Amino acid sequence: MTTTETPTTTTTSTLPPDFLWGFATASYQIEGAFDEDGRLPSIWDTFSKTPGKVEDGTNGDVACDSYHRTGEDIEILKKYGAKIYRFSLSWPRIIPLGGRNDPINEKGLQFYSKFLDDLHAAGIEPFVTLFHWDLPDELMKRYGGMLNKEEFVADYANYARVVFNALGSKVKHWITFNEPWCSSVLGHNTGKHAPGRTSDRTKSPEGDGTREPWIVGHNLLVAHGTVVDIYRREFKEKQGGEIGITLNGDWAEPWDPENPADVEACDRKIEFAISWFADPIYHGKYPDSMVKQLGDRLPKFTPEEIAFVHGSNDFYGMNHYCENYIRNRTGEPDPEDIAGNLDILMEDKNGNPIGPETQCEWLRPFPLGFRKLLKWLADRYNNPKIYVTENGTSVKGESDKPLEEVLNDEFRVQYYRDYIGAMVDAVAQDGVNVKAYMAWSLLDNFEWSEGYRSRFGVTYVDYKNGQKRIPKKSALVIGELFNKYIRKE
Numbered sequence: 001m002t003t004t005e006t007p008t009t010t011t012t013s014t015l016p017p018d019f020l021w022g023f024a025t026a027s028y029q030i031e032g033a034f035d036e037d038g039r040l041p042s043i044w045d046t047f048s049k050t051p052g053k054v055e056d057g058t059n060g061d062v063a064c065d066s067y068h069r070t071g072e073d074i075e076i077l078k079k080y081g082a083k084i085y086r087f088s089l090s091w092p093r094i095i096p097l098g099g100r101n102d103p104i105n106e107k108g109l110q111f112y113s114k115f116l117d118d119l120h121a122a123g124i125e126p127f128v129t130l131f132h133w134d135l136p137d138e139l140m141k142r143y144g145g146m147l148n149k150e151e152f153v154a155d156y157a158n159y160a161r162v163v164f165n166a167l168g169s170k171v172k173h174w175i176t177f178n179e180p181w182c183s184s185v186l187g188h189n190t191g192k193h194a195p196g197r198t199s200d201r202t203k204s205p206e207g208d209g210t211r212e213p214w215i216v217g218h219n220l221l222v223a224h225g226t227v228v229d230i231y232r233r234e235f236k237e238k239q240g241g242e243i244g245i246t247l248n249g250d251w252a253e254p255w256d257p258e259n260p261a262d263v264e265a266c267d268r269k270i271e272f273a274i275s276w277f278a279d280p281i282y283h284g285k286y287p288d289s290m291v292k293q294l295g296d297r298l299p300k301f302t303p304e305e306i307a308f309v310h311g312s313n314d315f316y317g318m319n320h321y322c323e324n325y326i327r328n329r330t331g332e333p334d335p336e337d338i339a340g341n342l343d344i345l346m347e348d349k350n351g352n353p354i355g356p357e358t359q360c361e362w363l364r365p366f367p368l369g370f371r372k373l374l375k376w377l378a379d380r381y382n383n384p385k386i387y388v389t390e391n392g393t394s395v396k397g398e399s400d401k402p403l404e405e406v407l408n409d410e411f412r413v414q415y416y417r418d419y420i421g422a423m424v425d426a427v428a429q430d431g432v433n434v435k436a437y438m439a440w441s442l443l444d445n446f447e448w449s450e451g452y453r454s455r456f457g458v459t460y461v462d463y464k465n466g467q468k469r470i471p472k473k474s475a476l477v478i479g480e481l482f483n484k485y486i487r488k489e
């Protein structure tokens with residue numbers, strides 16, 4: 001499908017009876033208990049406690065206190081009718097120092113083991129992310145974390161093996177990495193995320209945004225491929241699960257649809273964000289557009305590496321939030337450029353906004369883009385099984401609204417109606433193979449560098465009153481939508 005076709009959303013489409021839906025979260029964003037039962041700091045503890053890194057100066061020390069409130073979290077999941085729950089494991093809870101010769105923390109494993117048992121008892125199927133950005137801080141200090149291929153891949157593989165051994169009988173769906181793009185680009189080019197490395201010396205004493213993001217991305221791919229291989233050879237047969245990676249990616253509309261250079265730039269934008277990781281996994285090589293622009297700054301796969309990476313997804317994990325207008329840039333790309341030599345804009349040539357504002361600068365809803373991106377992925381990757389592992393929105397000014405208005409979150413309700421509807425059309429009308437959907441997020445939580453002001457929860461969390469959870473309207477609407485769309489047989 002080209003970027004200019006506009007299929008319409010209908011309400012008559014349906015989903016197959018085995019379609020799964022639920023909610024998602026991540027360890028550092030919800031758990032709190034930052035120094036309990038042997039947990040040591042991750043790069044996010046260190047980064048968020050560095051002045052100026054998080055907008056409201058907050059951190060995840062307490063967050064939603066989910067470490068002490070697993071029972072409440074399971075209660076609300078049940079109340080909302082969720083079939084599945086995606087959460088992530090905190091590596092520094094399980095191996096506090098992180099490395100393959102460092103001690104394993106049994107208390108950390110016991111916490112997750114019990115949580116998995118409790119989820120199963122409630123009839124909720126877990127989707128478990130091994131890594132959602134909270135790298136043990138010691139590994140950053142010891143050898144540069146994700147920048148160090150030999151050390152990082154070996155330590156991540158050891159961590160994964162510890163986890164598969166201890167918890168693998170209770171988990172059928174594993175996600176190796178959440179959004180490697182963010183660890184690479186935000187962590188090692190713009191410096192907006194931990195570990196905050198960038199070429200900008202006003203923000204970081206160290207870092208090279210022209211090279212490090214491509215090295216980190218490469219290392220994460222190799223680590224992913226290595227762990228998938230370990231799972232398939234040592235665990236899959238007896239544990240019967242599946243494993244894949246989760247990638248973020250926005251849809252792209254041309255700033256000027258009449259200009260072929262803008263239309264072409266849209267594909268390049270998606271290639272730099274998604275195909276950077278998905279092409280090696282599905283096609284065994286980096287996209288041509290990236291090789292062309294980055295030259296020898298893009299690492300090369302050794303034959304052993306690509307053998308692990310190529311074919312390493314049992315499913316495609318898709319995180320999706322929004323879209324942009326894309327305008328081609330002429331002239332030589334800036335060496336710091338990570339996007340494909342183009343401008344990422346919120347308005348088209350005629351000044352029309354892509355969608356309404358939310359609390360996040362970067363997020364403007366445009367639901368049809370979800371359907372188009374699903375089709376784009378199906379076409380490029382031979383119709384893989386897709387799990388939507390995150391989708392959701394913040395609401396402009398939500399943190400300043402009276403509670404009653406917060407709970408009656410019409411804007412978010414409309415977002416889910418439109419986005420879920422667009423996904424259903426992609427499945428029923430375009431033949432895209434989506435098999436599961438997880439809304440982001442179960443709870444308002446620590447929104448990384450945006451702190452607590454941006455709220456993505458379908459559940460309000462009262463940070464001033466013991467992290468009390470109160471369902472918003474959207475929490476129940478999602479279930480109603482899926483009850484309507486999923487065929488009974």
Ligand code: GBH
Pocket residue numbers: 026178179182186190192248249319321361362390440447456
């Ligand atoms: C998800 O990323 C994360 O997986 C999740 O943990 C998070 O809570 C959720 O988003 C909501 O934010 O303006 O330069 O900082 C979504 C993909 C890509 C969205 C980077 C924000 C920010 C670019 N993200 N983007 S910048």
